[in-house]
Amino acid sequence: MVSARGLDVLRVIVQDYVATREPVGSKSVVERHSFGVSAATIRNDMVLLEDEELITAPHTSSGRVPTDKGYRVFVDQLADLRPLTSAQRQAIESFLGQADDLDDVLARTVRMLSQLTNSVAMVQYPSLATARVRHIELVPLSASRIMTVFITDSGRVEQRLIDVSEPLDDVFLGEMRAKLNSALMGQSLPDAAESLTRFAEIFPVERQPIVSQIASSLVEQVLANRHDKLVLAGTANLARTEQDFAGSIFPVLEAIEEQVTLLRLFGEMQVTSGSVSTRIGRENAEFGLEETSVVTGGYSSSGGDVARLGVLGPTRMDYSNNMAAVRAVARYLSRLLEEN
CATH class of the missing domain: 3.30.450.40 (GAF domain)
Incomplete structure (x- = not known):
């Protein structure tokens, strides 16, 4: 059974060894810390700590260093979580x-x-297990290229460039953006992916191929496992x-x-x-x-x-x-x- 003073000795051994990388002896413990007892008494405390496998001697006649078990006792009982400055x-x-x-x-x-x-x-x-769709943006970069931006309520932002198969005018892009957000906002990611597979169906037949291309890209963004x-x-x-x-x-x-x-x-x-x-x-x-x-x-x-x-x-x-x-x-x- 380790005494209260023995635990205090373990604390300073850990702290001094971490600071110096040098094994810690009883003499240095007495010189650096105010225990009010002799080096012989500290030496006896260290023997008990060694018996408990909390410290060990890396070399004959050297000081002592903490063991994994000693570090564990230090962390569980002795560590003082100093607040950051x-x-x-x-x-x-x-x-x-x-x-x-x-x-x-x-x-x-x-x-x-x-x-x-x-x-x-x-x-x-x-x-992303419980993340939900916050917003989807479609940004025109040229007549044949757009950037899709997918944002979740967890703060994740996915961006992707798409070379579209036909030119898109701003009016249609705005319509698609509005319908995407109306359909998907607040949905879980699995539900959003499912909705996107059917999204093109609400558009005229002649527009469905280009809408499907954009929706497919968004599905990949939704399911990206990050x-x-x-x-x-x-x-x-x-x-x-x-x-x-x-x-x-x-x-x-x-x-x-x-x-x-x-x-x-x-x-x-x-x-x-x-x-x-x-x-x-x-x-x-x-x-x-x-x-x-x-x-x-x-x-x-x-x-x-x-x-x-x-x-x-x-x-x-x-x-x-x-x-x-x-x-x-x-x-x-x-x-x-x-x-x-």
């Missing part, structure tokens, strides 16, 4: 507030998160922490490149909007990421669905800072998307 909060609000659409918002989100944490940042596109896509930034941060990996970092890089592994891992981490979850070291062994930790938070879109964002790095990471950063960015992203 006012400057950091203002930077998040200013940087994300400049985004033009959902793609830009998510790209900016991972860039900001990677800078705040010095880790690989990831954000998942909102699920909820299983991650946006990432900060992969170069792994190179800066390569010495924290006992083995090769290539399996981690492969998982990042393929995304499927990260999406599976994300899917197993239970989060709600505004909450934070962690998976540490060997907890990620089934994904081949046993030397990494993942901090994940949930954010909600205007459609109410919860998607995930987070950071990935070595187990020797600043959990307090990273958890606070993930939570703060997730909350701001939810607020931004709900407002739009």
Whole structure:
């Protein structure tokens, strides 16, 4: 059974090791922190922590470093989620507030998160399971080319260029735009796709081929599966922490490149909007990421669905800072998307 002081010793061992990358000894604990006891007493506390497999000695006669179990106890019981500074909060609000659409918002989100944490940042596109049609726009670019713009209530914007088989005048294009929005606005995506397959039938026979061409393109936009896509930034941060990996970092890089592994891992981490979850070291062994930790938070879109964002790095990471950063960015992203 670890005493309250023993847990405090574990806390400073984690914090000092994360800060210095050097094993922590009893003498340095006494010198750096005000425990009011001797180095011998701290040494006894460290023996008990080692017996509980919370710390370990990487080399004979060296200091101690946290184990995966030690990091888990730290995160669950000891981590102090330091609030971000006012400057950091203002930077998040200013940087994300400049985004033009959902793609830009998510790209900016991972860039900001990677800078705040010095880790690989990831954000998942909102699920389209319950998204509904907000608006459809048909923009003439020339006599034979239009751009279709498909917007959902989750903030997703899909654009596509279509080379039409016959010239379209502005009057007919306006009529088609009005009928599309009248028929589809507020529909779920599956229902919208079904409606589009019959949309041409409400037009005169001579107009049906061109309407069908545009409707078919819109069906493809409606059914585009973007909820299983991650946006990432900060992969170069792994190179800066390569010495924290006992083995090769290539399996981690492969998982990042393929995304499927990260999406599976994300899917197993239970989060709600505004909450934070962690998976540490060997907890990620089934994904081949046993030397990494993942901090994940949930954010909600205007459609109410919860998607995930987070950071990935070595187990020797600043959990307090990273958890606070993930939570703060997730909350701001939810607020931004709900407002739009």
